[in-house]
Amino acid sequence: xxxxxxxxxxxxxxxxxxxxxxxxxxxxxxxxxxxxxxxxxxxxxxxxxxxxxxxxxxxxxxxxxxxxxxxxxxxxxxxxxxxxxxxxxxxxxxxxxxxxxxxxxxx
Amino acid sequence: xxxxxxxxxxxxxxxxxxxxxxxxxxxxxxxxxxxxxxxxxxxxxxxxxxxxxxxxxxxxxxxxxxxxxxxxxxxxxxxxxxxxxxxxxxxxxxxxxxxxxxxxxxxxxxxxxxxxxxxxxxxxxxxxxxxxxxxxxxxxxxxxxxxxxxxxxxxxxxxxxxxxxxxxxxxxxxxxxxxxxxxxxxxxxxxxxxxxxxxxxxxxxxxxxxxxxxxxxxxxxxxxxxxxxxxxxxxxxxxxxxxxxxxxxxxxxxxxxxxxxxxxxxxxxxxxxxxxxxxxxxxxxxxxxxxxxxxxxxxxxxxxxxxxxxxxxxxxxxxxxxxxxxxxxxxxxxxxxxxxxxxxxxxxxxxxxxxxxxxxxxxxxxxxxxxxxxxxxxxxxxxxxxxx
Numbered sequence: 001x002x003x004x005x006x007x008x009x010x011x012x013x014x015x016x017x018x019x020x021x022x023x024x025x026x027x028x029x030x031x032x033x034x035x036x037x038x039x040x041x042x043x044x045x046x047x048x049x050x051x052x053x054x055x056x057x058x059x060x061x062x063x064x065x066x067x068x069x070x071x072x073x074x075x076x077x078x079x080x081x082x083x084x085x086x087x088x089x090x091x092x093x094x095x096x097x098x099x100x101x102x103x104x105x106x107x
Numbered sequence: 108x109x110x111x112x113x114x115x116x117x118x119x120x121x122x123x124x125x126x127x128x129x130x131x132x133x134x135x136x137x138x139x140x141x142x143x144x145x146x147x148x149x150x151x152x153x154x155x156x157x158x159x160x161x162x163x164x165x166x167x168x169x170x171x172x173x174x175x176x177x178x179x180x181x182x183x184x185x186x187x188x189x190x191x192x193x194x195x196x197x198x199x200x201x202x203x204x205x206x207x208x209x210x211x212x213x214x215x216x217x218x219x220x221x222x223x224x225x226x227x228x229x230x231x232x233x234x235x236x237x238x239x240x241x242x243x244x245x246x247x248x249x250x251x252x253x254x255x256x257x258x259x260x261x262x263x264x265x266x267x268x269x270x271x272x273x274x275x276x277x278x279x280x281x282x283x284x285x286x287x288x289x290x291x292x293x294x295x296x297x298x299x300x301x302x303x304x305x306x307x308x309x310x311x312x313x314x315x316x317x318x319x320x321x322x323x324x325x326x327x328x329x330x331x332x333x334x335x336x337x338x339x340x341x342x343x344x345x346x347x348x349x350x351x352x353x354x355x356x357x358x359x360x361x362x363x364x365x366x367x368x369x370x371x372x373x374x375x376x377x378x379x380x381x382x383x384x385x386x387x388x389x390x391x392x393x394x395x396x397x398x399x400x401x402x403x404x405x406x407x408x409x410x411x412x413x414x415x416x417x418x419x420x421x422x423x424x425x426x427x428x429x430x431x432x433x434x435x436x437x438x439x440x441x442x443x444x445x446x447x448x449x450x451x452x453x454x455x456x457x458x459x460x461x462x463x464x465x466x467x468x469x470x471x472x473x474x475x476x477x478x479x480x481x482x483x484x485x486x487x488x489x490x491x492x493x494x495x
Contacts, residue, residue, distance in 0.1 A: 003143050003314065004314045004317060016260070017260075017263065031226075032224075033253075033256060035378070036382075037378075038378065047314070047317060049250065049252075049253065049314065050225065050250055051225070051226055051253060052224065052252055052379075054252070054314075054317045054376055055317050055370060055371075055372075055376060058369065061369045072147065074143075077197065077468060079223075082222070085197030085221040086197075086210070086213075086221065088197065089197070089200040090210070
């Protein structure tokens with residue numbers, strides 16, 4: 001949840017009074033709020049956290065960081081769709097007794 | 108020059124590791140505050156590249172892990188109510204409450220949605236005027252600007268059916284709490300900088316500082332006489348942050364330093380800080396496993412209190428019960444390594460987590476389990492000795 005992901009701003013619009021943009025994260029395009037980065041223009045790179053651009057960064061930093069985050073396996077969790085999130089959650093079965101009582105009985 | 112390919116090539120990383128070894132004359136304990144950094148350190152084996160005396164202590168910076176169980180239980184109770192659309196980030200789905208988790212609530216009866224941004228939840232509220240839309244707003248300072256804007260927007264649009272279940276936590280008070288906690292030698296008998304002491308330097312979370320800057324930290328460095336180094340998440344960033352912390356420690360300095368200049372400025376994002384100041388106010392917060400830390404979080408300010416899900420839903424009758432075996436609190440305070448907990452890898456695994464540090468991918472226990480770290484640092488050291 002705490003990682004901000006770099007992406008390239010492809011389009012800037014105004015929606016409902018908010019400065020919004022289409023940001024490309026190495027192929028995955030998301031709607032992102034640009035209200036906090038008035039200095040960012042189309043073609044700039046910015047780091048984005050949960051749909052909000054937080055600061056402008058240079059292209060080399062952005063592309064390399066994006067590549068690294070992909071290799072470190074953290075992009076899917078941050079950028080995945082709702083369906084992917086539920087699929088991941090379904091694959092993480094959990095005890096019916098998270099309080100640990102069954103674990104105690106086991107011993 | 109701080110990238111994974113270069114880290115994997117090894118040359119720069121090895122040189123940095125050698126440099127750290129060359130300047131290290133005594134043992135030091137350094138805490139990385141952020142769970143994302145813990146994940147990167149363990150995944151990339153950075154702690155194992157360091158000289159024997161440098162120990163990385165994993166901090167409480169995993170928002171999923173420190174969200175109180177009582178609030179998870181409240182979230183589950185709200186999500187189960189008819190007429191509610193409960194929105195969350197994906198990593199909260201499997202966090203165990205006392206009786207179940209959000210994923211199970213969705214399976215049973217609740218309308219639980221995963222959204223990419225809190226703004227998506229505001230849109231859902233606009234499109235579903237007959238439903239109550241609740242967003243689970245947890246996280247550190249990095250996530251707060253998004254949640255602040257969602258409430259701000261809901262107010263501007265006059266949406267009466269949107270609310271935020273909020274549990275925001277802040278890094279600077281957590282550092283104070285760690286330095287002042289009873290049992291933390293820095294707060295008691297051992298003088299600062301004594302070998303064997305607990306945390307002697309901190310790596311500050313880069314993305315938190317991208318929002319907040321680092322103007323809040325110089326008083327902490329001064330008060331606790333600890334170096335604080337703003338650090339990124341990539342392997343070479345982390346090595347660089349550690350190196351700078353060791354340089355300061357060896358020289359007896361305690362300053363705030365920015366090792367993540369390509370992203371972080373001293374001021375941070377002023378536009379975000381301005382809205383945060385309007386929407387939120389500082390409050391005492393309970394941290395799971397740690398307890399209440401004074402003035403360590405944000406809640407909605409008076410002007411936005413009507414959007415507080417806790418006020419709107421008035422959930423009562425929750426009987427929260429923590430696992431008796433789980434030592435997540437000790438892990439989160441840096442008092443023990445995950446493998447030193449008796450339940451680690453036995454009663455407690457990612458498939459059967461007893462505490463949130465094992466659930467979240469940013470949790471220290473999950474990172475240790477997933478990357479095969481079943482031994483404590485001391486045991487690892489003994490293993491090496493016995494092999495020679």
